[in-house]
Amino acid sequence: MAWVRSLAARWKYPEQRVWFVVVGWAIVLTALLAAASSSYSSVLYAHTVVEFTPSRTIAFTGTTSAGVLRDDGSVNLTMRLAIANPSSRLLAFSSIAYKSWIEDLPAEAGLPNLNRTDTVVVDETGVHQLFKAFERSLDVEPVRIAAGGTGTATLSFVLTLASDVSRFRAVQNITAYTAQVRGNGTAMPWIHWVEVLVEVRDLPAAGPSDNPFLSSLTRIVIDEGPNLG
């Protein structure tokens, strides 16, 4: 072939041989660029496609027949966190934060001396006062989410008199009032917020001195529900 002969003829001279090396090196650089861009794109893609589906249940134990929480009772919050990972990266979630509010009917009714701070929410149905019964952030055993797979974790949190006296007393007071006015103290609306930190596990973690954008690149923070503060 003519072009092969032409190239072969050029190989004779040292300064033309350099051009072959330069072109070869440019191809290597282009491959590096393409690979790095692809890796970067796949990480950012993971940020946009990870889906978080939490489900929560609240269960009261140790209540009266009217649903009033007794001193030996407890409020159990069970969360099932499911994270779907359609991306090509290996992910894992290892840290969660959650808050759960119960509607504070006694406060809404204007009862005095409740000694608690509520969050006030105004929506189309009116003004609601909500008491934060659960609030915590914690590290959990890392749950791997393979590329194209789903990771799930079930976590339970219990509010008892021993674990948090002031919160327990507030919830107890709410159930007692609700039992009076509605007949069932445990049938109160709850609002939940949960945030999970998902890390990209097949990349090295950014160092503490790195720019903030870099550390946010390998950490995907997703939340669900309104964070009322």
Add this chain to the structure above:
Amino acid sequence: MASPRSRNLRAVVRTVTLGAVLGLAGGYIVFYGIFPVAGIPATSEASVPLMIGLLGITSILTGLATENLVELIFQSFLALFLTGVVASAMALSPMLIGVVFISPDSVPAFLIHYGFLLFVLAFVVDLIGGTTGLAMRERYFLRSRRSVSFRPERK
């Protein structure tokens, strides 16, 4: 014998081509320096020897293919601009799959903010490596060729 116009055109093409190769290396270095976790190899912190090595190899090779010092200086400045273009293109590459993570307008400012020293490093290494390559070309390529071509005339 090529005409002066043809020689000038070839010089321009050569300068742009070699500047583009330097720009590829510089752009990769700036991107890798800012996002080492997405680089090849992926590391938690950017490796300075790797960056200098990559720039050094590229600049020496382009220096070997450069004909004179003026072209070398032109292509180093051109490479500085192309470094920004390549690094910006890499930072914006997720747009190809429909992901817009940061505003495209802010990418050049972002790269200059976090990669200013890398631009300086790339420019300095391009000049030093290019000069080294040019000197090697003078020493090994042209001298040997001249000795071959001029020998009969010296008789």
